Amino acid sequence: MRRFLIVDVGAGTMDVLCYDMRSDEHFKAVVKSPVRTLAEAAENLPGNLLITGTEMGGGALSGVLERRSKDAEVIMSASSAATIHHNPERVRSLGIKIVNDTETSALQQRQEYHTLKTCDLEVDRLEEIIKGLGMPFSFDVVGLCAQDHGRAPDGVSHLDYRHGIFKASLDENPFPHGLLYRNDEVPASLSRLKAMSESAKMLSADEIYVMDSGMAAILGASMDWRVRGKKRTMVLDVATSHTVAAALEGGEMAGFFEYHTTDITLERLEELLEALAEGRLNHGEILKEGGHGAYIRKALGFQRMEGIVATGPKRRLVEKSRLPIFFGSPLGDNMMTGAVGVLEAIRRRKELKTISFL
Secondary structure (H helix, E strand, C coil): CCEEEEEEECCCEEEEEEEECCCCEEEEEEEECHHHHHHHHHHHCCCEEEEEECCCCCCHHHHHHHHHCCCCCEEEEHHHHCCCCCCHHHHHCCCCEEECHHHHHHHHHCCCEEEEEECCCCHHHHHHHHHHCCCCCCCCEEEEEECCCCCCCCCCCHHHHHHHHHHHHHHHCCCHHHHEEECCCCCCCCHHHHHHHHHHHHHCCCEEEEEEHHHHHHHHHCCCCCCCCCCEEEEEEECCCEEEEEEEECCEEEEEEEEEHHHCCHHHHHHHHHHHHHCCCCHHHHHHCCCCEEEECCCCCHHHCCCEEEECCCHHHHCCCCCCEEECCHHHCHHHHHHHHHHHHHHHHHCCCCCCCC
16 A cells, blocks of 8 residues: 545645655645636537536536527536536526437537536546656555535435535544545445546546545644644635535544635634634524534534634635634645545545654
């Protein structure tokens, strides 16, 4: 067990970490996210579009395809349409036509469409990036993370469903690394992570693991040297699309909340951090005000916090905070927070030697 490839697929960036456990060397890259590159291609291609592939994070792509459908034909395979929404009628309401996966080959042969493929794990692009780092494209273990809302049953909010998955796991095992899945363990309802794990089989690694990026960011931020080993800490990851924060005691999750980054102000974030530490957050109330939700196991007390570390590409939001927040850099890099979390989760699961992450 030596060579690890860790990929954090976000809305804005894809963060790539190659780690060698024997030498403790690591090489890394931060590049434009797959959904951004796909959205730009869809925006710039003329004429009709045919979208094939698997479910991936929708992000910027949804708006682009809706705009394109007003002046051209946009067709998606059923599998790729889940990228926009799990309810096909919601996809069709944007002016997008959905066809069975088996119909796409015949449509491609008609040469009336520019074809694009949805996929969070672009293997050819990854190979180019990693070889550009001077590394061979072969690994013992692959770890991936992305945000997955889950495929909620009819009548259940996708936010409530996602929250329920986290709550069930943390109630039983109050550590974020408990939400790491080996590729043969991924629940079918976590369809985005499932699709990623299937795509990763093309990498020919001995083992493949996937994890939700929110939990990965919490664990990764807690590996920063300024809070690692402290008893009671808070971590905050202000990412491109979502902001997540957690209160931890001895590494255990005391509670967390999640919000859309574009919807949160510094003042509200400060209030939420204090309320999180005091155990005063309510999942339903956070949902009502536009957040993703909250989970509380126990109150730790804000004045008892020994450190608050902030990571994420949008962390300048807290630059002028009245709270004692410092900027973290696990593995020496703010952008490696999710990747570090996945690597640490795998290390814990396999009971491998400790990694310093300095």
